[in-house]
Amino acid sequence: MHNLIARSGERHLIQNLDGINKADPRQRAWIEVDPFAVESNTRNLVSRLSKDCVLMAVVKADGYGHGAETVARAALKGGARNLGIATLQEGIELRKAGFTCPILVLGNLIEIEDFSACLQWNLMPTLSSEREALICQNIAKSKSAIFSVQIKFDTGMTRLGCDLDQAPKLIENIFNFSHLDLKGVYSHLALADEEQNGQMRTVTSKQQQRFEKLLELLPQGKKNLCFHLANSAGTLRDKSLHYDMVRVGLSLYGYTPMRHLKEDLGLQPALAVKARVTLIREVPRGVGVSYGHSFITARPSRLAVVGIGYADGVNRALSGRISVLFNGSFVPQVGAITMDQLVLDATDQPDLEIGSVVTLLGKEGDQCITPQEWSDLSGSIPWEVLCGFKHRLPRVVI
Numbered sequence: 342m343h344n345l346i347a348r349s350g351e352r353h354l355i356q357n358l359d360g361i362n363k364a365d366p367r368q369r370a371w372i373e374v375d376p377f378a379v380e381s382n383t384r385n386l387v388s389r390l391s392k393d394c395v396l397m398a399v400v401k402a403d404g405y406g407h408g409a410e411t412v413a414r415a416a417l418k419g420g421a422r423n424l425g426i427a428t429l430q431e432g433i434e435l436r437k438a439g440f441t442c443p444i445l446v447l448g449n450l451i452e453i454e455d456f457s458a459c460l461q462w463n464l465m466p467t468l469s470s471e472r473e474a475l476i477c478q479n480i481a482k483s484k485s486a487i488f489s490v491q492i493k494f495d496t497g498m499t500r501l502g503c504d505l506d507q508a509p510k511l512i513e514n515i516f517n518f519s520h521l522d523l524k525g526v527y528s529h530l531a532l533a534d535e536e537q538n539g540q541m542r543t544v545t546s547k548q549q550q551r552f553e554k555l556l557e558l559l560p561q562g563k564k565n566l567c568f569h570l571a572n573s574a575g576t577l578r579d580k581s582l583h584y585d586m587v588r589v590g591l592s593l594y595g596y597t598p599m600r601h602l603k604e605d606l607g608l609q610p611a612l613a614v615k616a617r618v619t620l621i622r623e624v625p626r627g628v629g630v631s632y633g634h635s636f637i638t639a640r641p642s643r644l645a646v647v648g649i650g651y652a653d654g655v656n657r658a659l660s661g662r663i664s665v666l667f668n669g670s671f672v673p674q675v676g677a678i679t680m681d682q683l684v685l686d687a688t689d690q691p692d693l694e695i696g697s698v699v700t701l702l703g704k705e706g707d708q709c710i711t712p713q714e715w716s717d718l719s720g721s722i723p724w725e726v727l728c729g730f731k732h733r734l735p736r737v738v739i
């Protein structure tokens with residue numbers, strides 16, 4: 342019994358029974374977020390911009406899984422001037438949290454009530470058509486208010502945005518609408534993160550040419566509005582894509598969007614996913630592990646069950662393909678990843694015991710496991726890996 346109590350997991354249990362530590366979010370599995378990394382990444386990225394170009398921190402999807410408020414605060418400290426979010430609700434939450442900087446809703450809103458709420462909460466909607474412009478004009482007029490809006494044009498992404506052949510009419514109408522204040526004109530790159538040769542280069546430069554044509558459509562004297570095109574990849578790729586503002590998401594969180602880029606940009610990963618060992622199993626050779634027995638022990642093995650699974654955002658497609666970090670070594674994960682648990686082969690890790698903390702993603706000492714590594718193994722992209730962590734994982738700001 343003494344032996345058992347000495348183990349850190351047991352100590353934890355006993356503390357909990359005593360009612361101490363009950364609210365510790367590190368009981369099972371959690372995300373650690375380092376706001377100083379976001380702040381320093383923002384500074385790093387701002388230093389790459391010319392002095393009249395500002396940085397919008399894109400904090401949609403709860404700050405790419407890091408917690409929108411935490412990262413928004415850190416990015417503004419690091420020199421970001423604007424925030425970008427995807428949904429109305431995300432914007433309202435930031436306003437309720439006290440953020441006063443310009444906030445752009447990058448997604449398209451549908452209902453009149455949604456545009457009304459934008460005006461009420463001082464969020465800039467993105468307009469992709471006449472319909473939305475007219476809704477905004479009518480709302481603002483009925484409230485005797487001026488509605489700040491931005492227009493998005495489709496220069497080749499073929500998703501949101503107004504067709505370029507309708508651009509002259511839309512721009513003209515917007516300037517004639519008495520209650521609209523057009524703050525910005527933007528577009529979005531489709532291939533900026535790909536290696537730019539042949540067709541890839543052509544697509545990006547075509548998008549850029551089309552975007553610059555829009556400048557010519559703007560009436561004289563209205564050129565103080567903000568022109569923006571670049572995401573993280575565009576920002577890091579080419580200064581000529583910067584214009585008046587860049588909209589940076591992934592790189593704020595510490596990753597390069599261009600996998601072919603070997604240069605060290607000095608970005609710091611801001612997130613780590615950690616979990617604790619909940620059980621140690623000693624099993625003989627020839628034993629099938631987890632659903633489907635896709636892993637069979639090849640030797641008498643010491644298996645460690647960790648309390649994290651695909652319901653937390655560890656994609657099941659990673660089963661048997663990843664390792665976790667423990668005391669500077671990589672410990673292989675074996676068998677199928679299940680909803681709430683996964684299993685490690687800890688045969689070579691005698692120090693790994695009940696209650697031990699392992700790092701699934703992020704930095705531990707000099708080692709780091711990146712979302713890119715996971716996404717390569719699961720046929721995904723780093724953006725999706727980061728957004729895939731569920732709210733069941735508490736976020737601990739360090």
Ligand SMILES: *Cc1c(COP(=O)(O)O)cnc(C)c1O
Nearest residue numbers: 399447529572573588589590591
């Ligand atoms: C998400 C988003 C971004 C940020 O993209 P990253 O590749 O994460 O930098 C920029 N612009 C728009 C319109 C977006 O939707």
